[in-house]
Amino acid sequence: xxxxxxxxxxxxxxxxxxxxxxxxxxxxxxxxxxxxxxxxxxxxxxxxxxxxxxxxxxxxxxxxxxxxxxxxxxxxxxxx
Amino acid sequence: xxxxxxxxxxxxxxxxxxxxxxxxxxxxxxxxxxxxxxxxxxxxxxxxxxxxxxxxxxxxxxxxxxxxxxxxxxxxxxxxxxxxxxxxxxxxxxxxxxxxxxxxxxxxxxxxxxxxxxxxxxxxxxxxxxxxxxxxxxxxxxxxxxxxxxxxxxxxxxxxxxxxxxxxxxxxxxxxxxxxxxxxxxxxxxxxxxxxxxxxxxxxxxxxxxxxxxxxxxxxxxxxxxxxxxxxxxxxxxxxxxxxxxxxxxxxxxxxxxxxxxxxxxxxxxxxxxxxxxxxxxxxxxxxxxxxxxxxxxxxxxxxxxxxxxxxxxxxxxxxxxxxxxxxxxxxxxxxxxxxxxxxxxxxxxxxxxxxxxxxxxxxxxxxxxxxxxxxxxxxxxxxxxxxxxxxxxxxxxxxxxxxxxxxxxxxxxxxxxxxxxxxxxxxxxxxxxxxxxxxxxxxxxxx
Numbered sequence: 001x002x003x004x005x006x007x008x009x010x011x012x013x014x015x016x017x018x019x020x021x022x023x024x025x026x027x028x029x030x031x032x033x034x035x036x037x038x039x040x041x042x043x044x045x046x047x048x049x050x051x052x053x054x055x056x057x058x059x060x061x062x063x064x065x066x067x068x069x070x071x072x073x074x075x076x077x078x079x080x
Numbered sequence: 081x082x083x084x085x086x087x088x089x090x091x092x093x094x095x096x097x098x099x100x101x102x103x104x105x106x107x108x109x110x111x112x113x114x115x116x117x118x119x120x121x122x123x124x125x126x127x128x129x130x131x132x133x134x135x136x137x138x139x140x141x142x143x144x145x146x147x148x149x150x151x152x153x154x155x156x157x158x159x160x161x162x163x164x165x166x167x168x169x170x171x172x173x174x175x176x177x178x179x180x181x182x183x184x185x186x187x188x189x190x191x192x193x194x195x196x197x198x199x200x201x202x203x204x205x206x207x208x209x210x211x212x213x214x215x216x217x218x219x220x221x222x223x224x225x226x227x228x229x230x231x232x233x234x235x236x237x238x239x240x241x242x243x244x245x246x247x248x249x250x251x252x253x254x255x256x257x258x259x260x261x262x263x264x265x266x267x268x269x270x271x272x273x274x275x276x277x278x279x280x281x282x283x284x285x286x287x288x289x290x291x292x293x294x295x296x297x298x299x300x301x302x303x304x305x306x307x308x309x310x311x312x313x314x315x316x317x318x319x320x321x322x323x324x325x326x327x328x329x330x331x332x333x334x335x336x337x338x339x340x341x342x343x344x345x346x347x348x349x350x351x352x353x354x355x356x357x358x359x360x361x362x363x364x365x366x367x368x369x370x371x372x373x374x375x376x377x378x379x380x381x382x383x384x385x386x387x388x389x390x391x392x393x394x395x396x397x398x399x400x401x402x403x404x405x406x407x408x409x410x411x412x413x414x415x416x417x418x419x420x421x422x423x424x425x426x427x428x429x430x431x432x433x434x435x436x437x438x439x440x441x442x443x444x445x446x447x448x449x450x451x452x453x454x455x456x457x458x459x460x461x462x463x464x465x466x467x468x469x470x471x472x473x474x475x476x477x478x479x480x481x482x483x484x485x486x487x488x489x490x491x492x493x494x495x496x497x498x499x500x501x502x503x504x505x506x507x508x509x510x511x512x513x514x515x516x517x518x519x520x521x522x523x524x525x526x527x528x
Contacts, residue, residue, distance in 0.1 A: 018400050037402075039455040041430050042358040048354040060349050060357070 006054070006076035010069050015043045017042050028070040050076075081158070082131040083151040088444040089120050089127070090466075092319035095147045096120045098140050107135045109155065114153065116440065121311035123407065123433075127440035133157035141257050173198035197416040305403065312405040323467050327382075331462050336513040337485070338478055339492045341525045360478060362423045364495070366528045367472050368450045369395045369414035371517040376472040377510050378501060379448045387470060387505040396446025396466065397426065399433045407433050408449050408466060409442040419528060448473065460496035470502040471511075473518075 011023055014032060014037045033043055047066070051058045054076055058066070065075040086096055098121040110132040118127050131363060136154040140146055171173075175197045225384040225422055342360060372379040372393045381390040395414035400406050411417070411425045432438055446466065450473045453461040461474035476496040483492040497518055501511045 002093055018402070034457075035190060037456070038428075040361055046353065051354050059352065060346055069524055 002046050006073040007069060009053055009076070010050065013046055014069075016049060017046045026069065028073075030066050031067050032069060033067065041073065081136070082133065082155045084115065084129050084131070084153040084155055084298060086118070086146050086148050086150050086152055087127050087440050087444060088148045088217075089118070089125055089440050090150050090319075092142050092315050092322075093120055093148055095145055096125075096153060096244060097145045098142055098152060099124055100142050101138055102126075103135050105135050105137055109133065120443075121308070121315040124438045125438050125440050125443060130153065131155050131157050169194045173174045232448070250526065263395065309404055312401075316406060327465050327467060329465060329500050330503045330508055330511065331498060331500050332508065332511045332515055333460060333462075333496055333498040334519060336495050336497055336519050336522055337409055337483060337492050338495050339524065341522055342478070342493055344525045356420065358419050358423045361455070361475075362419060362426055363522065363525055364475050365395060365397065365411070365414060365450060365454060365528060366417070366422050366424065366449070367518055367521040369393045369411075370521050371416045371514055372448050373516045375510060375514040377506050378499075378514055380470060380505075381447070381468040381503055382470050382505050383468055390447035392447070394445040394447045396449030396469070398449060398451040399430055402434060407438070407443070408446060408451075409433055410436050410446040412445065413439075450475070452478075460498055462498055463500040465500055465502055470515075471503040474498040474500070 007028075008018045014021070014026075014036065015023055018038060026032060026035055032038070036042075038046065043063075047058050048067075050056070050072075056076060059073070062075065066072045086098075089096070098116060099116040099119045101115070101360055103109060103113075104114045109129050111130060112128050113132075113133075114126045116127050118125050133155040136156045137326050138153045140150075140152045146152065154408065156268045160451075169191055173194060175194050243247070287470060339361070341363065344361060345358060345360060371396070376389050377387070379393055380387060392413050392485065393415040394410040394412050396408040396410045398406055398408045411429060411430055414422060414425075424452060429442070446469065448471055449463075449466050451463050452475045455477070459479070460476035463472035463474040465472045476498075478493055478495045481493050481494050482489050483494060484490075485492065497515060499511050499515055501514075
């Protein structure tokens with residue numbers, strides 16, 4: 001069961017980083033670092049997993065584009 | 081003989097519940113081996129023993145609550161001190177060292193004793209029993225003990241050791257096939273543990289414990305979590321009340337311009353794959369630890385009305401738990417780790433803290449604690465010292481603010497560092513020296 005839908009991958013990865021968070025209540029336009037109280041280590045883990053799963057290189061200056069689920073999905077869908 | 085006692089895992093601990101023994105009588109332990117799991121109000125903690133030797137007897141049943149300092153086990157420290165050579169020889173020749181009569185000085189087992197026991201056939205009791213079976217498998221001594229304890233037929237265990245030797249892990253796998261991945265995970269996580277720690281043997285019961293903790297199908301799990309949350313609240317309440325009652329705090333703050341430092345860090349991370357990137361928090365921790373080495377008056381404990389400097393910098397890191405509550409375990413020798421090592425240690429510590437798998441020394445050893453509330457977006461934190469430590473360093477969030485540099489106002493990335501210190505141990509001038517050192521170190525990140 002491999003999904004290529006960016007939103008699905010993002011949500012799956014967030015769930016893994018913060019297993020106790022209620023993702024159903026996370027709005028796609030909410031800053032998930034705030035909403036899920038991710039610290040910098042959690043966020044780094046998120047980036048690491050996301051990069052692994054999508055094969056997409058994610059640099060530090062890309063982090064700003066990963067603030068919300070919908071931003072991150074747009075980032076992953078955009079051409080390299 | 082030495083008594084293994086209920087350790088004090090922090091100044092706030094008065095008693096603990098022995099959850100699980102990770103060794104059995106007869107086991108050979110070395111100083112620092114993890115021998116038991118103790119449940120404190122904060123978490124289940126793996127505790128190490130402080131004496132090497134042979135476990136003579138276990139005095140406390142799992143599930144018993146005992147006060148700090150109460151004897152839990154007796155360790156025979158006279159035990160033969162074995163050279164690594166003798167140990168290897170014994171393993172290679174399948175000799176149970178515990179049963180070998182030592183002829184060396186002080187009853188030491190020598191290489192020729194091992195040769196004798198292995199070759200002559202006049203082996204002593206335990207090995208004799210096994211030798212009686214002519215078709216017996218080649219097994220490690222620990223595998224034999226485990227198999228006996230678990231009631232596993234050794235002849236039916238698939239061997240994975242070199243030369244077809246049945247290893248302890250094989251016995252565990254045979255006894256609890258489903259726990260095999262768990263055992264692998266545990267031993268990977270414990271890769272820093274010394275050889276001889278009987279990790280695999282404990283995997284099944286740990287797996288069960290974890291299931292209970294996470295509440296999969298366990299009705300009492302929610303209650304347990306609620307109880308633990310209450311207990312943790314009470315622990316924090318007692319410790320912080322004691323701190324504010326006993327410690328005359330003084331507070332200093334300093335705003336540090338991190339713009340150039342963060343540019344340096346960004347440049348460094350740019351070329352690295354994600355797992356090797358370093359977060360700014362790691363820089364802050366490293367500088368905190370190095371500054372503590374420079375100003376040792378703030379690194380240590382206030383005990384019996386005097387300051388006792390600590391010989392090393394074990395940096396306590398306040399880590400908030402997702403369910404609420406706070407634990408501040410230590411990164412040992414944080415001042416000597418390079419940034420990559422420190423980053424790895426920090427990730428590992430946070431992961432294990434949140435999974436409830438801390439080690440005893442990590443909780444009892446901090447010599448100075450740092451609280452990095454910046455992650456939660458507050459501008460500054462004025463901390464409360466963890467007794468008997470004498471200082472706490474706090475960092476607020478790193479944020480862009482207007483700031484004057486060489487006569488010009490610019491937008492810079494700043495952090496407010498604070499020091500809460502025990503006025504019994506030091507005066508403000510010492511604290512000021514500390515914050516100056518911290519600032520200087522953060523401005524020279526390539527030296528960290």
